[in-house]
Amino acid sequence: MSTPATYAGEAPARIVEPHKRIQRTYWQAARRRLLHDPVSMGCLGILFLIITAAMLAPWITPHDPYTSSIVNRLKPVLSPGFVLGTDELGRDMLTRLIYGGRISLLMGLLPIFIATLAGSILGIVAGYFGGKTNMVIMRVADIFFAFPSVLLAVGLAGALGAGVVNVLISLSLVFIPPITRVAEAATTQIRAQDFVEAARATGASAPRIIVGHVLTNVASPILTYASSLIGLSIVLASGLSFLGLGISPPLADWGLMLNTLRQSIFLAPVNAVWPGAMILIASVCFNLLSDGLRTAMDVKP
Amino acid sequence: MNATPAPVDPPGTAATDPAADGRPILGVSGLRKYFRLRGGSGGVGPAYVQAVDDISFTVATGETLGVVGESGCGKSTTARLLMRLIEPDDGEILLDGRDVGGRDGMSLRALRRNVQMVFQDSYSSLNPRHTMAEEVSFGLTAQGVKRAEARRRANEVLEFVGLEPAIFADRYPHELSGGQRQRVNVARALALNPRLLLLDEAVSSLDKSVEAQVLNLLIEIKERLGLTYVFISHDLNVVRFIADRVLVMYLGKVVEIGPVDRVYGSPGHPYTRALIASRLSMDPRRRIEAPPVAGDLPSPINPPSGCRFRTRCPIAEPVCGSREPVLDRFGAEPAHLAACHALVPGSGHGQAPDRDGGTVPENEGSRP
Amino acid sequence: MLWYVLRRLAYVLPILLGVSIVCFSLLHLAPGDPLTAVMPEFASDQVIEQIKRSYGFDKPVPVQYLLWLFNVLSGDLGLSQVANRPVLDEIVPAMVNTFQLAAFGIGLSLLGGIGLGLLAGYTRRLVTDRAITTTAIIGVSVPHYWVGLVLIAILAVTLGLLPAMGKAPPSGGFGLNDIRHMILPGVTLALIPTGIIARSVRATVIDVRKQEFVQTLQANGLPPRRTFLHVIKNASPTVLAIIGIQLGHLVGGSILVETVFAWPGTGYLLNNAIAYRDIPVLQGTILVLATFFVMLNFLVDLAQPFLDPRMTRQ
Secondary structure, eight states, X not given: OOOOSOOOSSOOOOOOOTTXXXXXOHHHHHHHHHHTOHXXXXXXXXXXXXXXXXHTHHHHOSSOXXXXXXXXXXXXXXXXXXXXXXXXXXXXXXXXXXXXXXXXXXXXXXXXXXXXXXXXXXXXXXXXXXXXXXXXXXXXXXXXXXXXXXXXXXXXXXXXXXXXXXXXXXXXXXXXXXXXXXXXXXXXXXXXXXXXXXXXXXXXXXXXXXXXXXXXXXXXHHHHHHHHHHHHHHHHHXXXXXXXXXXXXXXXXXXXXXXXXXXTTTTOTTGGGHXXXXXXXXXXXXXXXXXXXXXXXXXXX | OTTSOOOSOOTTSSSOOOOSTTSEEEEEEEEEEEEEOSSOOSSSSOOEEEEEEEEEEEEETTOEEEEEOOTTSSHHHHHHHHTTSSOOSEEEEEETTEEBSSTTSBOHHHHHHHEEEEOSOTTTTSOTTSOHHHHHHHHHHHTTOOHHHHHHHHHHHHHHTTOOHHHHTTOOGGGSOHHHHHHHHHHHHHHTOOSEEEEESTTTTSOHHHHHHHHHHHHHXXXXXXXXXXXXXXXXXXXXXXXXXEEEEETTEEEEEEEHXXXXXXXXXXXXXXXHHTSOXXXXXXOOOSOSSOSOOOOSSSOOSSSTTGGGOTTOXXXXXXXXXXXXXXXXXXXXXXXXXXXXXXXXXXXXXXXXXOOOGGGTTSOO | OHHHHHHHHHHHHHHHXXXXXXXXXXXXXXXXXXXXXXXXXTOOHHXXXXXXXXXXXXXXXXXXXXXXHHHHHTTOOOBOTTTOSBXXXXXXXXXXXXXXXXXXXXXXXXXXXXXXXXXXXXXXOHHHHHHHHHHHHHHHHOOHHHHHHHHIIIIIIISOOSOOSSOOOOOSSOOXXXXXXXXXXXXXXXXXXXXXXXXXXXXXXXXXXHSHHHHHHHHTTOOGGGGHHHHHHHHHHHHHHHHHHHHHHHHHTHHHHHHHHTOOSHHHHHHHHHHTTOHHHHHHHHHHHHHXXXXXXXXHHHHHHHHOGGGTOO
16 A cells, blocks of 8 residues: 555544444355265265266276177176176276266156256246146146156156157156145245245335245255155166166166166176166265255254 | 435425425325235135225325234235325225325326335345445436436435435445434435435334434434424334424224324323333333233234224223224314224213203214 | 045046046057957967957047947956957966965065164164155065066075066965975065055154153053054054055066066966067956056045044044
């Protein structure tokens, strides 16, 4: 500071900022808590590893995922050149597991993303407007809710036929009703608060109130719930793939790998275990992470 | 705070000059709202809660109208109807003599620029995820004000209600005390520059000391901005302190209305008498022991016939069950009205005053 | 009570109707002409005529739905394209097998779940507590079709203790061999409900033991095992509700496990229907299973007041 030397015999006024305090928004606080949870961070690390590996697959995998070799069929774990052995067509297991993560994770995450979007919109509209709108939306959700989730997914995907897009559609349809329910319940609760009335009293339109007041409050319950469904979605997506409803060979996908290796279970039982282990790890990590997320967000702001 | 030159523009500059005292800013006639019940009451057809049933009153520019009554009598519903947060089934609301929502009347948007409301529960009336500045400026941006301008205005209003913006603007509701939150509620209402403020139990949830502070703030604001208040409360002492006129509601009906001193000094309706008698007195010798109004509030789903208060009224007579009393002048003060058969000469009630003239008995009870 | 039954019924009937609409639309979701989708491959002209008439493909879709619904209600679920015989004839034996396995699985999970839950509730040690919670999270995350494969790899292939796949050949009665075939798929199916039942039993035990009257009794010298009766009484409504839902999920979700173990139930039937794109079988099986699921939940709802008297008062 270039204070001019006009010292007039009195101390220069010290400017003190009044009430300097740590200002943390709700989201900052939640993130901080999550970052301090070892289990969540461990899961995040593992998931980060799996996802990065899947994205960088062509550059980091030791073998080509599609070149088969009769002589290298069903090599055991720790064979020279094949750390995790090979599959029934002699392709490197590790390579295919890494490649398989691409589709398996995508098929698990994308339906939740779509369902969260659609379910939130439906649930918030139902909860905010109430009355007949609510009844129509929630009754339809109830109908889809009346199916066991696996059955609904299999039925829809089975009718639509095999294919990635069809599996995405079926899984999204499976997850929309539960997310709609959660969004509706949260919105109904917020809708009854006086601050929504106050916002209406200022002349704000319904979309503006929904964005400005409702969304900020229902986002955390919806997101925590949706995140708790990711694990199930991965298991279901791989399950559909296991039934032959997902991608078709020779593309790699954990569920499909499990399916094709199943025939070799009598020859090489250990090899058949790997793809399922990947499904389990991804699903457990997502569930534990979601649990941590819920704990982190479950505090008064 | 008094040193700050009034940062809030004098309200009402845009509209026709309503400054002339005594002209009604708000006129309500025949306002009615029945809520349909889910499932019905076991009887035939749907059941309705008669929350507000055919009420009429006016509010003069610059005055404070107190509205009192037990909880469940329709006070809050009335406020929400005036604000058009719920649609009335019937009746007319005139603002500056103009119909609201009518074809050539005032738009809902304009209504909400002119009339604002302060809610009771200072906690649930503030969004826990909004800072105070966001909360106060939300309505302005909704009315089309630019973000930066709204923010500037929010700071201005916060300062006006005694909350230093540098400290409070970025705080969240949970970081504020009840009194501070209620000040924010007032600021949010003032931000839109209203001329009429509906205060729905605005100080009821506060501690007594804080309540006094907020009440004084409200009085000061009213004087400086020339506002009109409709002050809803179940606390008769507070109403007596702040109001110019009082309106007493019972089960969705207006039973008495008049200047504060008249209503408190010589109440006409037995319900008003009971309410006033039930006030906590500062003088221990005058504390009452018996419950002033016997029994519970009857169900508003099937309100009693005739006079709705008759089931709890100490002077009820057969006539009270057969005919509904009309709100009418009964004493020397022309602005003091009550709805009770016992006040109407020749109504058939035993305590009714003698009739001075020789009116035909068939006309009794009807308006002169 | 009658009022309660009627109210529940008024809720269930529209749901059943909705379920039937969803199942009906499965046929129209399938790519291609719905006519070819329901027509057996080598159908005679007479059969073709009959099917055309019974589906009413020349009529508008709502009429087709009503025709279909009428057929379904009279027991006609269409013809299997592959087997060229009524779908119902395919479903009934498969249902029997599925139920057999599901009942076995539920039985196992009841034993395991209640046992584990009581153990965790009465010991209430931190380690047990942690173990149960972690198991619960892993339990719901597990791809059970994979667990089935692992069990086969270990117990059937490596150790050769149990048969890996299929159902025991009919031997006139129900013997040891039948049970041996059911153990692996049964255990696999029981995994998830075991965890869920254990969790709720544990919660109930802790809850009951915290109640004042029980604490008073214990302070007066009542041994912990005497609270057992209260635990059972308090836990039964919840456990019943869980069993109802889980049985539904077992039957509905059996497709994956039955496929792994080549168990000739509805899941296996569905798998084949998918593989051969036998839409009438797919549609019929899903309709029957979903209806079963809805009715099961309805019955559980009806049974609740008998076990929990608080629920009759509303």
